[in-house]
Amino acid sequence: GAGVSQSPRYKVAKRGQDVALRCDPISGHVSLFWYQQALGQGPEFLTYFQNEAQLDKSGLPSDRFFAERPEGSVSTLKIQRTQQEDSAVYLCASSSRTGNQPQHFGDGTRLSIL
Amino acid sequence: RKEVEQDPGPFNVPEGATVAFNCTYSNSASQSFFWYRQDCRKEPKLLMSVYSSGNEDGRFTAQLNRASQYISLLIRDSKLSDSATYLCVVTLYSSASKIIFGSGTRLSIRP
Numbered sequence: 001g002a003g004v005s006q007s008p009r010y011k012v013a014k015r016g017q018d019v020a021l022r023c024d025p026i027s028g029h030v031s032l033f034w035y036q037q038a039l040g041q042g043p044e045f046l047t048y049f050q051n052e053a054q055l056d057k058s059g060l061p062s063d064r065f066f067a068e069r070p071e072g073s074v075s076t077l078k079i080q081r082t083q084q085e086d087s088a089v090y091l092c093a094s095s096s097r098t099g100n101q102p103q104h105f106g107d108g109t110r111l112s113i114l
Numbered sequence: 115r116k117e118v119e120q121d122p123g124p125f126n127v128p129e130g131a132t133v134a135f136n137c138t139y140s141n142s143a144s145q146s147f148f149w150y151r152q153d154c155r156k157e158p159k160l161l162m163s164v165y166s167s168g169n170e171d172g173r174f175t176a177q178l179n180r181a182s183q184y185i186s187l188l189i190r191d192s193k194l195s196d197s198a199t200y201l202c203v204v205t206l207y208s209s210a211s212k213i214i215f216g217s218g219t220r221l222s223i224r225p
Contacts, residue, residue, distance in 0.1 A: 033213070040122070042201050042215030043158065056212075091157060100213065101148060101205070105157035 002026065004106035006092050012112045013082050021077045021109045025094030033103065034067055034077050035091040043091050049075060082113045117141055118204050120216040127192060128224055134188040135219045137202030147178055147185045148203040152218065158201055161187075189221075197223045 005024040013019050025032050031050055035043035036059075045059040051072035060067070064082075069075040079086055089110050093103040120137045127133045139147075147164035162169065164176040164185050175188040189196055202216035 035215075040217070042118075042217045044215070045213060101146065101163070102160035103158075103213070105159070107157055 004092055004094050004104050006106035006109050010110045014114050017082055018080045019082055021090050023075045023092030026104055029094035029096045031095040031100050032075050033093045037089045037091055084113045087111055087113045118202055118214045118216040120202050120219045123220040124222050126222045131192050132190045133192055134186055136184050136186045137216050138184045139204045143206050144204045146205040149187050150201040150203055152199045152201055192223050194223050
């Protein structure tokens, strides 16, 4: 498809389990962002890639969160030893332009930690 | 204080009405400003950029006031399909990745 694709669409995990969320950006888009969106809130920045380089990971809430984009296209956000407060929608966005706007968002992965 | 603040609403207005809401930002180094729209359980989508001189796109008008550090969005002749959450977005000069979203203003248009 032409848009940003995220999988899975929904993920339910038990507390303590590891999860991996995938983002397939628009082909050719250099910039890739991960956001966390809690209910009733706006997206909160997690991390940013320019091609395969992770230029900013200041938004990752703890060292349990890890993201990679090894070949500069598909990205994976991994959360280790999940906690209930990790429950949120995780949005991926990509952009082709300098200034990183507009951002094209995927549908998100809705993560629920039981 | 949050870096970008919005009135969460909800704003509940009749179809055809004009509605406006503001967004304030705290960092004077903010460079670029945007309004995104997010439908329930959907991803955010860019609605419009906000330019210093103000700009209009059909029924939508965006304004920027740098002195008072706020941006506004005006919707004229509102349609039922305008019902959504409107997210204010601010980017900073210092970093290409420093993109800050407000919590959003919920708008509901009633018939």
